[in-house]
Amino acid sequence: xxxxxxxxxxxxxxxxxxxxxxxxxxxxxxxxxxxxxxxxxxxxxxxxxxxxxxxxxxxxxxxxxxxxxxxxxxxxxxxxxxxxxxxxxxxxxxxxxxxxxxxxxxxxxxxxxxxxxxxxxxxxxxxxxxxxxxxxxxxxxxxxxxxxxxxxxxxxxxxxxxxxxxxxxxxxxxxxxxxxxxxxxxxxxxxxxxxxxxxxxxxxxxx
Amino acid sequence: xxxxxxxxxxxxxxxxxxxxxxxxxxxxxxxxxxxxxxxxxxxxxxxxxxxxxxxxxxxxxxxxxxxxxxxxxxxxxxxxxxxxxxxxxxxxxxxxxxxxxxxxxxxxxxxxxxxxxx
Numbered sequence: 001x002x003x004x005x006x007x008x009x010x011x012x013x014x015x016x017x018x019x020x021x022x023x024x025x026x027x028x029x030x031x032x033x034x035x036x037x038x039x040x041x042x043x044x045x046x047x048x049x050x051x052x053x054x055x056x057x058x059x060x061x062x063x064x065x066x067x068x069x070x071x072x073x074x075x076x077x078x079x080x081x082x083x084x085x086x087x088x089x090x091x092x093x094x095x096x097x098x099x100x101x102x103x104x105x106x107x108x109x110x111x112x113x114x115x116x117x118x119x120x121x122x123x124x125x126x127x128x129x130x131x132x133x134x135x136x137x138x139x140x141x142x143x144x145x146x147x148x149x150x151x152x153x154x155x156x157x158x159x160x161x162x163x164x165x166x167x168x169x170x171x172x173x174x175x176x177x178x179x180x181x182x183x184x185x186x187x188x189x190x191x192x193x194x195x196x197x198x199x200x201x202x203x204x205x206x207x
Numbered sequence: 208x209x210x211x212x213x214x215x216x217x218x219x220x221x222x223x224x225x226x227x228x229x230x231x232x233x234x235x236x237x238x239x240x241x242x243x244x245x246x247x248x249x250x251x252x253x254x255x256x257x258x259x260x261x262x263x264x265x266x267x268x269x270x271x272x273x274x275x276x277x278x279x280x281x282x283x284x285x286x287x288x289x290x291x292x293x294x295x296x297x298x299x300x301x302x303x304x305x306x307x308x309x310x311x312x313x314x315x316x317x318x319x320x321x322x323x324x325x
Contacts, residue, residue: 043305
């Protein structure tokens, strides 16, 4: 088996997966269309944030509100979770044991939940310093952008739990396989959005 | 019996393919880690002037996004044309809409003598 031509963008199941590989083509393409429209949504919210970053109305600004150590921890957790999801994808593709697949997914889920806990802690610290959404245009834009990403991660975590339940109930059939493949794309996509968030919002805000 | 060597060869190919894809994730994670730590470290320990710091942050972010696309999402120019067109066209739309919004709003802020927008 030499390298096969890719049927869709992203990691491809191989022809060793038979009809699952065939079924993936249109579903994966459709999911890419969704991801790209989601990217446009995030892009516009980024533009809103950048245009209102100085509209602090005398309230607290980035240098009083952001905690760089916590952001670094969140960044590393999300990067690690992207890597562990990659390992889960490879376990699925090369048909290693199902417990190993579920193990990688569980590690990914724990990293995702840890990320969310750190993020909620950040938000509550900001609230304590008077950084609430209604305080200024800057804070409204901030709480439009960053929690939108957090909500996506929450959705990803719920989807992950559902997939593990599906694996337990139905085993690795076509639907669960393609669910994992699509969630992998979603997860990697959210990590890319986070790269933009920590660069544009946090790092640029603290320079 | 004649099928036996073929199966072994297929298995070896599969192992090589898996190793190659594993390497892709490892390289991706390593490069992304480096491109994350450099701007964080520069910001935290070296008080660079604002403009060079912003340029370093921007370039690291763009390179890191490309690394993620290449190593985690496995996007390359070997894909079918319509798949690449979807991604490139979305990137084009995103650039026009985001850059256009920021440009217009910054110009507005300048003309209205509002607190500067950029």
